[in-house]
Amino acid sequence: MTTGHGVGPADAAGGPARHLPVMLREVLAHLAPKEAGRYVDGTFGAGGYTRAILAAADCRVLAIDRDPTAIAAGQELVAASGGRLLLAHDRFSRLDEIAAERNFAPLDGVVLDIGVSSMQLDEAERGFSFRRDGPLDMRMAASGPSAADLVAELDEVSLAHVIWSLGEERQSRAIAKAIVKARAEAPITRTAQLAEIVSRVVWSKPGEVHPATRTFQALRIAVNEELDELVRALAAAERALKPGGRLVVVTFHSLEDRIVKTFLSHRAKAPSASRHLPQAEGPEPSFRLVAKGAVEPGPDEVAGNPRSRSAKLRAAERTEAPAHPGGDLMGLLPAPPPQRHGRRR
Structure with missing residues (x-):
């Protein structure tokens, strides 16, 4: 990475970043920003990648975030960028539409950092963290149903399904049963309440993750429809990138990584040939893999930033082929719960 135009990564335009962007060196190496390029940072957060x-x-950057707090905090960086940064308060699943609306397409690169930001985790009032007591909220966009709403409204079977499918929690049924029992006695409205309920059911040894980690993850993903957003964002990037444009995605748990891996593997796969037909069947590859497999943070980064320990980076480059039809993408998502709403005791 070069530090051009008087703007360095540690003390960039608008002042120092509020958090440590994960795998920053690897992201830049695979994104390969170039002069006069147009890039989308689909998960602006504290602006580290931007x-x-x-x-x-x-180059120029169009940065997107559904969190109004992040957009408000980024205005200073916009002012200091000399017209090279645009901010959009929106969902990154619409990145192709947003780029077209801003006359910013086609794109030379897209970077996505999937998951909750350190700013959100560190602010107790956002309700993302079981380590800081606050309202059981977890909404990135500060609108729509909250985690407290899901905990209050989902029946036991649906709760168990959400916790198992989105949190990969083996004790999902016992946790759901405990939640339903507890809410019959009093509403569950605080993060500390929910963490305590889960901790009574899930035991962990010293040094292991907190017992409530997977349950909180599952509710956060459900509240924000994160996996649906990711699938749609991958397809949007495919449509918006020019030939040679790069897609770089950083994920933090297996569900996200599995979706990105499957999407890129499918899009980079040559059409299968048939011995009965003279030509191969299916669309041509729309991506070429840049990183062969997942790139992980080095030991120095993990030691300095423990939140990076589960991160995985995957990257690909857009080919000349048209974008694939998107009808197959929903198959990347976990099966929906048998019943989304309707409280049953």
Whole structure:
């Protein structure tokens, strides 16, 4: 990475970043920002990737975030960018539409950092963390049903399904049963309440993750429809990237990584040939894999930033082929719960 235009990664335009962007060096190496390029940072957060991209080349960035707090905090960076940064308060699943609306397409690169930001985790009032007591909220966009709503409204079977399918929690049935029993006595409205309920059911040894980790993850993903958003964002990036444009995705748990891996593997796969037909069947590959497999953070980064320990990066480059039809993408998602709403005791 070069530090052009007087803007460095640690002290970029708008002042130092509020958090440590995960795998920043690897993201820049695979995104390869170039002069006059157009890049989308689909998960702006505290602006760590955006700052680094702007510092790496005389390019422009369209940064997207559904969290109004992140957009408000980014205005100083917009002002300091000399017109090279645009912010959009929106869902990154619409990145192709947003780029077209801003006359910003086609794109030279898209970077996505999937999951909750350190800012959200560190602010107790957002309700993302079981380590900081606050309202059981978890909404990135500060609108729509909250985690407290799901905990209050889903029946026991649906709760168990959400916790198992989105949190990969083996004790999902016992947790759901405990939640239903507890809410019959009093509403569950605080993160500490829910963490305590889960901790009574799930035991962990010293040094292991907190017993409530997977349950909180599952509810957060459900509240924000994160996996649906990811699938749609991958397809949107495929449509918006120009030939040679790069897609870089950083994930933090197996569900996300599995979706990205499957999507890129499918899009980079050559059509299967048939001995009965002279030509191969199916669409041509729309991506070429840049990273062969997942790239993981080095030991120094994990030691300095423990939140990076589960991160995986995957990257691919857009080919000349048209974008694939998107009808197959919903098959990447876990099966929906048998019943989304309707409280039963």
